[in-house]
Amino acid sequence: MTHPEVTALLARGHALGADPRNTNYAGGNASAKATAVDPVTGTDVELLWVKGSGGDLGTLSESGLAVLRLDRLRALTQVYPGVEREDEMVAAFDFCLHGKGGAAPSIDTAMHGLVDAPHVDHLHPDAGIALATAAGGAALVRECFGGRVAWVPWRRPGFQLGLDIAAIHRENPDAIGVILGGHGITAWGKDSAECQAHSLEIIRRAQQFIEDRGRPEPFGAVRPEWTPLPEAERHARAAELAPLLRGLASTSSRTDTGRFQVGHFTDTPEVLDFLSRDRLPALAALGTSCPDHFLRTKIRPLVLTDPAAATAEFAAYREDYRAYYTRHATPDSPPMRGADPAIVLVPGVGMFSYGPDKQTARVAAEFYVNAINVMRGAEALSGYQPIPEAEKFRIEYWDLEEAKLRRRPAPKPLAGRVALVTGAASGIGKATAARLAAEGACVVVSDVDGERAAATAAEIGGPDIAAAVVADVTDSASVGAAFAKACLAFGGVDLVVSNAGLSISKPLTETTDADWDIQHRVMARGSFLVARAAARTMTRQGLGGDIVYIASKNGVFAGPNNIAYGAAKADQAHQVRLLAAELGEHGIRVNGINPDGVVRGSGIFAGGWGAQRAAVYGVPETELGSYYAQRTLLKAEVLPEHVAAAVYVLTAGELSRTTGVHIPVDSGVTAAFLR
Secondary structure, X not given: OOOHHHHHHHHHHHXXXXXXXXXXXXXXXXXXXXXXXXXXXXXXXXXEEEEOOOOOHHHOOXXXXXXXXXHHHHHHHHOOOOXXXXXXXXXXXXXXXXXXXXXXXXXXXXXXXXXXXXXXXEEOOHHHHHHHHEOOXXXXXXXXXXXXXXXXXXXXXXXXXXXXXXXXXXXXXXXXXXXXXXXXXXEXXXXXXXXXXXXXXXXXXXXXXXXXXXXOOOOOOXXXXXXXXXXXXXXXXXXXXXXXXXXXXXXXXXXXXXXXXEEEXXXXXXXXXXXXXXXXHHHHHHOOOOHHHHHHHOOOOEEOOOXXXXXXXXXXXXXXXXXXXXXXXXXXXXXXXXXXOOEEEEOOOEEEEEEOOHHHHHHHHHXXXXXXHHHHHHHHHOOEOOOOHHHHHHHHOXXXXXXXXXXXXXXXXXXXXXXXXXXXXXXXXXXXXXXXXXXXXXXXXXXXXXXXXXXXXXXXXOOOOEEEEEOOOOXXXXXXXXXXXXXXXXXXXOEEEEOOOOOOOXXXXXXXXXXXXXXXXXXXXXXXXXXXXXXXXXXXHOOOXXXXXXXOHHHOOOOOOOHXXXXXXXHHHHHHHHHHHHHHHHOEEEEEEEEOOOOXXXXXXXHHHHHHHHHXXXXXXXXXXXXXXXXXXXXXXXXXXXXXXXXXXXXXXXXXXXXXXXXXXXXXXXXXXXX
C-alpha cells in the first residue's frame, strides 16, 4: 500500500512537472520524509522518498523514487571526507537504501535528506535561473525576496551543497527556500501542499520581479538581415538546410559510435526573436549555465549566420570544442565525447537540435528555449553571467555523469536512422514501418491516405518515433513535399523503402491503356521519383544510405493475366541495378526484395487483386494464401512481417557490402529463382 506522503509527493511532482515554467523534462526533483514500519523489526523507521536519477518529475511514478533510511543517510555526515572527495558519497547512498531501494539515488539525494523539512523541491524554473545567473544575483535576491529566500553561491551538486542548504534552513527559520547561484531553486515545507506553494511563490515572485524591474529589449536591436523569413519560406529553407546540417552534426558521433544524429527543428516566436537580435553572437558564446541545460545542449551552440559556410563553421566548432576539452581535462577525465554541436542557430530560419534519438534532440531544443528565457531575464535585470567554463567541464565530464551514460541500454541496431516508407498505411509497408521503428529507427509513414497514415504513425509510437505524411508517389511535387516534411520532422532521411503499389489482373487483350498507365505510374514512375528525391537528400547529408525496392517475384516470373503489373515490377527490378551502379560512389546502397503474393493484411489484395488472382487460379479468394503457399518449396505462406524482416536484414548493418541485389521472400518459387 502506498504511503500517504508518497501519494502527496507524486501529486505534487506531477503538478509542478506539468508546467515548463516550473521545471523542464527530467529536470529537478522532489522528496518526502515520513515514518513507516520496518518489516524486519516491526518498529517505526524514518524514510526519505526522493525522485531517482534520470526520472521525469511530471511523469514520476512510485517505482521512480529512491527510498532511503534517514538515520543512515544523516549518519554519513560523520564520515564525510570533505568536498575534494564528496563524489564518494554517492556510492555510500546504496548502503542507506531501504528494502529494494527503488530507483538509483541521484546526486541531489543529500540535499533532500539533510534539509530538516518533511517535503523538499529542487527545480530549474526559467525565472529562478535568471536570478541565479544575473550579475549581482545575491543582492537581487535580497531585493526580490527580502529574507524569505536565501542566496547560495554556485557549488557543484553534491554532498557539500546539501550541507550548505541544510545549514541555511536551520539558521533562517523564516526562509521558504534558496536560489542556487548559476543553477536553480530549492524550497521546503511542513507538508506537500506548503512545499508546492513555496516553490510556486519563489517562481512567480521571481518572474514578476523581472517583469517589473527588467529593462526592455534585453537582447538588443533587431538586425534587419536576421529578420525571420515568412513561415512558408522559412520552412522550405529549413527543409533544404536540414540534411546538410544533420550530416555535419553527425561527423564526430559517426566516428565515435558509428551512429547518426537525429534532428529536430524549432521556430517558435521566442527562438526567432533571439536569433534576430544584435546580441545573439555574444550571448550564445557565453553558453548555458544550469547543469541540466548544458548537459543536453553542450556548453554553447553554433551560430550559423552564413549557411553557405556551414562545413567550415562546423569544423571550427569541433576544433573549439577539442580545445575546450584540452584546457580542462585531467588524466582522470573520461575520453572526449562527440565534438559536434547539439544546437545550431540559423538567424531568420530557426533552431536545429541533435541527439542520438528524436526525444533527445527535441528535449535539447526545449532546454535551449529555457536557456533563452534565462538569458532574457538575467539581461533584463543586470547581465547574464553563467557559471565558469571550468565548472561546466567538471560537470560535463564528471565521473557521475559518465556513470549515467554507462547505465543507458545499448542502442538498437537502427538507432539514429531515419526511414521513409511509401505505401506504409497497410500491408507490407505498415509491417516494415513497424519493424524499422522497433529496431530503433525514426520512421516517416508515407501514404496517399492521410488518415490511415496518421493512425499507423500513432500506433507505431507517436511523434518521437513516427511521423505521417501524405504523398502521391506519381507526383514529383508531392514526393518532394514528403521528403521536406521528413527533414523537418527528423533532420533528414537515410533509409527509404519504396513500397507503394497496386495491381490489376487482366488478360492482355482486356488490359486497357489506363490499366497499363496507372500501374507504371505508381510503381515504375513512383519508385523513380522516390529514389530521385531520396538520392538528393542522402547526397546532401553525406551519410550514405539505403534504398530498398519492394519489387516482386513477378518481375522475373511470367504468370498469366499479369502483363501490366509484371512489366512494372520488372522495371523496378532493373532500377535497383541501375541505381546501385550510380549511387555507390555516395555510399548509398540500393537493393530489392521479391515477395511472393502477400495476401493477409495487404491493401492490394483487399482492393480487388485477390479476387482477380483467385479467379485466374480457380480457387476461392479465402484460400488464395494457402494456394500460393502450396506451390512453394517451403509450403509456407508469406506474410507482411516476413518482407519487413528482409528489409531489416538489408539495412541493419550486417550486409554493409551488399548492393544491387534482389532478395527473394517467396518461400521458394522455383520459377522465380534468380539467375
